[in-house]
Amino acid sequence: MSRFASILKTWYEPAAVPIYAVIALSTVGATYYLGRLMNGQDVAINMKKPMPFLNTNPDSLPTKFMMVSNKERYEAAFASRAAQLATLEAEYAAKQADEASL
Numbered sequence: 001m002s003r004f005a006s007i008l009k010t011w012y013e014p015a016a017v018p019i020y021a022v023i024a025l026s027t028v029g030a031t032y033y034l035g036r037l038m039n040g041q042d043v044a045i046n047m048k049k050p051m052p053f054l055n056t057n058p059d060s061l062p063t064k065f066m067m068v069s070n071k072e073r074y075e076a077a078f079a080s081r082a083a084q085l086a087t088l089e090a091e092y093a094a095k096q097a098d099e100a101s102l
Helices: 003-011 014-038 071-101
Strands: none
Touching: none
16 A cells, blocks of 8 residues: 555545545644734834834825714713613612512
């Protein structure tokens, strides 16, 4: 028996072909993902300039800088949630009082 035939006899099982396919596909996908991460703009491999995002000029990049904090909207949402919480607490206290009176 040739060497190839003995390897084929040892490692080739028709039921294991899907497992080999899944392992090969996941290896290719992981390699592609890591390669894409390494070549992305948000990863700085060149350590001469370790934080290039600190030196951005808003006029040179097509990036929209915006303020995340919106105080009025936050306070309105917080007030409505606080009112809902107070209502739920009052209902729970009334339910506990009813159960205690029984």
